Amino acid sequence: MSDNCIFCKIVRDEIPSNKVHEDEDFFVFHDIRPIARVHYLVIPKRHVESLAHFDAADSDLVGRMMLLGARLAPQQGLSDGFRTMINTGKGGGQEVFHVHAHIFGGGEVLPKV
Numbered sequence: 001m002s003d004n005c006i007f008c009k010i011v012r013d014e015i016p017s018n019k020v021h022e023d024e025d026f027f028v029f030h031d032i033r034p035i036a037r038v039h040y041l042v043i044p045k046r047h048v049e050s051l052a053h054f055d056a057a058d059s060d061l062v063g064r065m066m067l068l069g070a071r072l073a074p075q076q077g078l079s080d081g082f083r084t085m086i087n088t089g090k091g092g093g094q095e096v097f098h099v100h101a102h103i104f105g106g107g108e109v110l111p112k113v
């Protein structure tokens, strides 16, 4: 846990969020500025700054984070598919330094990356 981290505050329910899912290790909530009809974030409850801050011992956690994002997609209206994005570091466009996977889609067909 990190005192000043906005996502840690969401996990602790000190800041409201539109929650999609919560379990022992993860918290999932809708992005406050969606870039698609459906857009949610999967975060580990443990404060980890970015994807680059995980180590080999976290492989299982990282894998489960991605699988959870995919598992929740159909019930969020993304049966057709979705895009997954993890911004890492300033150079990767990361703005909130608590690692999170964006899952988004729906509506218009997303442009090719």
Ligand code: AMP
Pocket (backbone or CB within 6 Å): 006, 015, 017, 029, 030, 031, 032, 033, 034, 086, 087, 093, 094, 095, 096, 097
């Ligand atoms: P990133 O640029 O990958 O760090 O993405 C941070 C994301 O967090 C952005 O898409 C924001 O819209 C989203 N965000 C920031 N604050 C909140 C919040 N309080 N609740 C939900 N999403 C948020």
Ligand code: ZN
Pocket (backbone or CB within 6 Å): 001, 002, 005, 006, 007, 008, 009, 046, 047, 048, 097, 098
């Ligand atoms: Zn945090």
